[in-house]
Amino acid sequence: MTVSLAINGDASTYEGDPRTSLLDALRSHFRLTGTKAVCTEGFCGACTVHVNGKPIMACLQPIGVLDGAEITTIEGIAPIDELNAIQQAFEDFDVVQCGMCFPGMVMSLSAFLKENPHPGRDDVKAAMTGNICRCTGYERIIDALMSLQGLEQVSSQKSEKVTR
Amino acid sequence: MQTTPDKIPSSPLVLANSVDEALTVLKSAGPNSALLAGGTWLMRAKARQEPMDQLLVSLSRIKELQTIEINEDAINLGSMVTHDSLSKALVGLKDLAGLFQAANKSANPAVRRMATIGGNICTTDFPAADILPMLLSLEATVKLQSLSGSRNIPLAEFVANARQSMNEELITNIHIPRCGRFSSHRRMLMRKAGEYPVANLSLCTDFDPTGIVNYARIVVGSVETRPKHWIGLERAIVGAHIATTDVKALAMSYVDEFDARDDTDAPGWYRKRMLPVLAARAFQGAASEYNRSTR
Numbered sequence: 001m002t003v004s005l006a007i008n009g010d011a012s013t014y015e016g017d018p019r020t021s022l023l024d025a026l027r028s029h030f031r032l033t034g035t036k037a038v039c040t041e042g043f044c045g046a047c048t049v050h051v052n053g054k055p056i057m058a059c060l061q062p063i064g065v066l067d068g069a070e071i072t073t074i075e076g077i078a079p080i081d082e083l084n085a086i087q088q089a090f091e092d093f094d095v096v097q098c099g100m101c102f103p104g105m106v107m108s109l110s111a112f113l114k115e116n117p118h119p120g121r122d123d124v125k126a127a128m129t130g131n132i133c134r135c136t137g138y139e140r141i142i143d144a145l146m147s148l149q150g151l152e153q154v155s156s157q158k159s160e161k162v163t164r
Numbered sequence: 165m166q167t168t169p170d171k172i173p174s175s176p177l178v179l180a181n182s183v184d185e186a187l188t189v190l191k192s193a194g195p196n197s198a199l200l201a202g203g204t205w206l207m208r209a210k211a212r213q214e215p216m217d218q219l220l221v222s223l224s225r226i227k228e229l230q231t232i233e234i235n236e237d238a239i240n241l242g243s244m245v246t247h248d249s250l251s252k253a254l255v256g257l258k259d260l261a262g263l264f265q266a267a268n269k270s271a272n273p274a275v276r277r278m279a280t281i282g283g284n285i286c287t288t289d290f291p292a293a294d295i296l297p298m299l300l301s302l303e304a305t306v307k308l309q310s311l312s313g314s315r316n317i318p319l320a321e322f323v324a325n326a327r328q329s330m331n332e333e334l335i336t337n338i339h340i341p342r343c344g345r346f347s348s349h350r351r352m353l354m355r356k357a358g359e360y361p362v363a364n365l366s367l368c369t370d371f372d373p374t375g376i377v378n379y380a381r382i383v384v385g386s387v388e389t390r391p392k393h394w395i396g397l398e399r400a401i402v403g404a405h406i407a408t409t410d411v412k413a414l415a416m417s418y419v420d421e422f423d424a425r426d427d428t429d430a431p432g433w434y435r436k437r438m439l440p441v442l443a444a445r446a447f448q449g450a451a452s453e454y455n456r457s458t459r
Contacts, residue, residue, distance in 0.1 A: 001177065017176060018175060019176055019177050019220055021207060041208050042204055042272075045272070055274050055277070056274050057274045057275060059207065060203050060204050060208070060275070060278060062203055062222075064220075065179065065203075065222050112273075126357070127273060129273065129357040129358040130272025130358055
């Protein structure tokens with residue numbers, strides 16, 4: 001079975017076992033290792049990617065059902081050498097520690113902020129329930145998100161310094 | 165994908181374009197095959213140390229299984245409707261507040277975008293489902309389609325006999341009657357969100373004009389291996405005045421109906437201990453809505 005899909009805008013094909021998870025295919029076949037393999041059970045969110053614009057757990061999605069799909073990974077969330085607004089906010093607020101959860105955080109929260117440009121703090125927390133971080137205690141992540149109120153376009157946006 | 169009857173497909177994953185095609189492939193493939201809905205259970209086989217060697221028949225391309233129809237007297241859901249789609253469709257429907265709570269709070273946002281209603285019903289090895297007990301308390305029925313026809317049966321009957329017909333029938337539709345009652349779904353987790361519940365409780369209830377409970381259907385999930393009616397509490401609470409009844413105290417007399425399971429997330433005694441709390445919260449939620457409706 002040949003699976004034809006677009007990954008970060010590039011036409012791609014996969015001809016291995018279609019039951020292979022999207023996560024394993026991205027990391028092992030397409031060499032896109034920004035998406036992390038942590039729990040591999042859909043709890044931690046480190047493998048979050050966008051499928052047709054929606055954040056899902058790549059570890060739970062067999063690649064065989066994605067024929068014709070558009071996939072965006074952390075490598076493609078912003079143009080190369082640029083950070084999207086969320087990545088920049090995480091940088092500005094000095095949020096990242098070990099870095100394992102952050103690709104998934106960026107992918108989840110980029111989509112969330114696009115649909116909810118004026119979230120409350122509890123809204124952000126609810127959006128993050130599928131992204132587990134062992135290092136930070138979450139509050140600075142939320143602070144960074146809350147600093148981005150009112151931004152209508154988050155994905156692929158040239159980074160801007162934002163101030164509280 | 166073209167399939168020939170009686171021939172096992174060459175690919176280990178088939179994208180069925182119709183219910184009949186899915187059933188035909190399952191029949192050809194034999195017992196080492198499975199329907200693939202959202203994938204949130206099947207794709208965790210490795211974590212359960214189970215082999216992932218079945219032929220998978222994906223239902224993701226079958227549009228008729230993804231419909232949501234909301235009418236005044238009932239809602240009809242295709243079996244491939246996701247938790248996320250369902251919760252968005254139920255916003256503002258007060259009589260289905262419990263179903264909204266079950267769909268909206270289960271697992272985490274990304275899994276809710278993938279996990280389906282049909283998968284939640286049919287995954288017989290998953291003890292912590294949220295949607296299934298709520299559908300049971302709402303007395304849902306399911307439409308089962310086979311290669312020789314279709315039939316409609318109560319969901320409770322399907323759950324009791326599910327394993328017997330798994331590879332010959334497919335749930336296509338879930339029908340939920342709307343009777344103007346009050347519903348609530350409460351969950352107990354070890355953290356605030358993002359985990360399986362150690363216990364959950366689904367309630368559909370009604371009150372007479374004086375506030376006396378005149379109907380109660382209570383289904384408990386995640387305490388035993390499958391959802392279970394809390395018959396003792398149902399019988400005890402009908403006839404009680406909701407404003408003056410200590411539901412938690414009443415429920416404590418009936419927790420021993422449950423043979424609670426021990427598991428890595430919680431021991432059985434803790435699950436049972438939480439049930440009166442959940443019952444009180446569920447009735448409080450339903451009573452609040454009842455009080456609002458009578459003002």
